[in-house]
């Protein structure tokens with residue numbers, strides 16, 4: 001048995017935060033953000049809305065496309081770095097909303113690589129015969145974690161909220177051809193959120209908050225440089241493993257972290273713009289959700305015909321990275 005993507009969905013909250021809105025909150029400009037990142041706006045939630053809420057809307061779309069009922073789902077994998085609470089995981093909250101107890105519900109924490117890691121787990125479950133129908137979710141509510149002042153401008157302008165999902169099913173023909181997962185923990189502190197932390201007693205305290213340790217820290221240049229060098233290797237690894245070359249690829253979907261990263265990778269691989277899918281200008285970096293949001297948009301825009309060879313590649317905090325080659 002093989003795993004194949006049967007349906008996809010995505011959902012972003014209705015509220016939009018434009019670069020002009022950010023200009024009012026911090027010392028930044030629309031010109032800086034567009035030139036350095038390609039981002040023009042991002043969606044943000046209202047208080048009280050969590051990753052499982054966004055995921056529920058995206059899941060409903062995918063269920064409708066597949067013609068499945070929630071009860072058809074046999075297992076939930078939920079990738080997020082922004083769960084409603086440290087415990088339990090968002091997968092359990094989504095399971096409650098779907099009303100499908102007692103199916104297994106697993107949270108994974110591999111940040112921007114979350115969807116690719118989750119795809120690998122779902123693929124392995126299905127190929128082993130353990131499950132036939134898996135819901136893979138990637139959903140982020142990052143806006144409350146951002147420092148919307150000039151101190152936080154190097155990260156606050158980048159991130160947005162949103163969810164993307166895929167329903168995977170057992171199939172005779174291969175859909176997920178292979179997945180390739182990597183990490184290098186030596187870079188864990190180059191992109192991280194340090195607080196609350198089990199190293200601190202108590203895990204959350206006013207001093208750490210005053211220092212801004214509950215906001216993301218990123219060594220932007222290091223992350224940028226490593227991402228540009230790593231993406232081409234991840235894409236080539238997936239293609240080579242399956243005996244394919246770049247010329248066989250119909251579409252490459254990279255994690256949407258920065259339009260300049262995507263452009264640099266396209267130049268390096270000599271891929272024409274028609275073979276890349278980009279939507280960062282509308283959503284910013286939605287971390288784990290960025291690949292499934294892009295995949296769903298690409299499918300719905302007719303950019304992924306039946307039988308197309310699509311490569312997904314992710315890179316982010318950890319550092320974690322990975323790729324997947326799929327036959328749609």
Ligand code: UT7
Nearest residue numbers: 028029032036112153154157220221223224227257258316
């Ligand atoms: O999803 C996880 C993976 N994440 C990524 O892949 C992100 C990778 N990194 C990046 O995308 C880029 O490094 C950034 C977009 C974060 C930053 O772009 P950069 O071209 O590397 O800028 P920089 O950090 O070198 O900063 C250049 C200048 C600095 O000022 P000085 O020191 O030259 O006077 C910053 O203080 O830009 C300043 N700056 C800003 N100015 C206006 C930083 N953020 C802003 C801002 N608005 N929002």
